[in-house]
Amino acid sequence: MSTLKVDAIRHNSATSDAITTAADGTCTANITSNYSNRSVVYNGAMKIAQRGTSFTGVTASGTFPVDRFLFHVGSLGTWTLTQSTDVPTGQGLSHSIKCDVTTANASPSGTAYARIDQRFEGQDLQRFCKGTSNAKNFAVSFWVKSPKTGTHIVQLQDQDNSRNVSKAYTVSSANTWEKKELILPADTTGAFGNDNGGSLFLCFYLAVGTGYQGGALQTTWGTPSNTTRATGQVNVADSTFNDFYLTGVQMEASSYCSEFEHRSYGEELMRCMRYCQVYVNPKLRGVRGSNTNDFHRMGMTLLNTLRADPTATWSGVQSVYDGSGTASITGISSPYVDTVSFEMDSSVSGTLTVGTGSAVIAYTGGNEATLTLSAEL
């Protein structure tokens, strides 16, 4: 055992110390990337799954197995997507996305594809200084467990400027958790819009048809060409024995990947609620008209500000009570939404007391209804 005793550590070419030590046993370090909130990825630990934790028979795009991670697929197998507890050991991660092939496709057609996306607002990406002389690299790190060894592709898709870049990584051992750290290049062309629009897609490919490979993989930023997006990508969907897992996803404006930045459940949930909010038996309050068949206008304030006015869906039945009688909400007839509140005129079965208009409240009443508000990119 030995001790290195120095007053400072400095790079040969630097003009200042990177680390200075003090007589009291402490030090001051000039660390450039370990600041908090350094990852722009939402729900990288796959903790939050507001819409549910298992989705079967998936053949088309639109499913979020966990919040903010979109399964994007076309003409390439049938999948069961779940929030899994299969994770790499010793990393403090508790969940992953599991993509289970239930109908295989060993020979994907030209335009077939399967990938996992996270999509970002431009205003959250300004730190990358894209489109300027100070542009930063995209440092992407993640844990993957693939049924296939060999080449897999990660792609960045700039929606504002129609520019793409891809990076290959190699899975060495099948069905084994491996950590991957990729540095995708900075781009001095094409700034991201500083707004709430979808500016960048981070894409993890699982399989593609011949139409998405064949040319040399596009490893520098440039105009998209389908045949250079995912050249070399193995086919994860070629057998029903195949399960693909992903977790610990992080993306930083940096030239190297730092340790995964863990966030609390509550913090991550509130972040995800900018894009989706799911309410089981929502606490709606409102009024009804004076006649039996008059509509009910009910509403509530939302728990977080949404990215944009949301799309609303209603499933199930919820009871309403006006102080003397009860009825059931069976759906939305007219929605009134903005980024901070939700109101609706409801479809109702049953009859409340005929009389003057009165206040009504929604309550469980042995039923269960789910209101989903989505403002995804």
Added chain:
Amino acid sequence: MNYKLINNPMSGDLLSVKRTDVTPNLFIPINEANTDYQEYLEWAKTNTAEPAD
């Protein structure tokens, strides 16, 4: 895809677009920042939604 227009029952103005070919139906706001509305606008370039009641 299939869509139906929904008017505000009080004012008669267009309030929402309902996507009716999925369950549960989607109630889409008239807001160009909403990606479901963007998808509807693309669809509406070559198709016509069912009119409001």
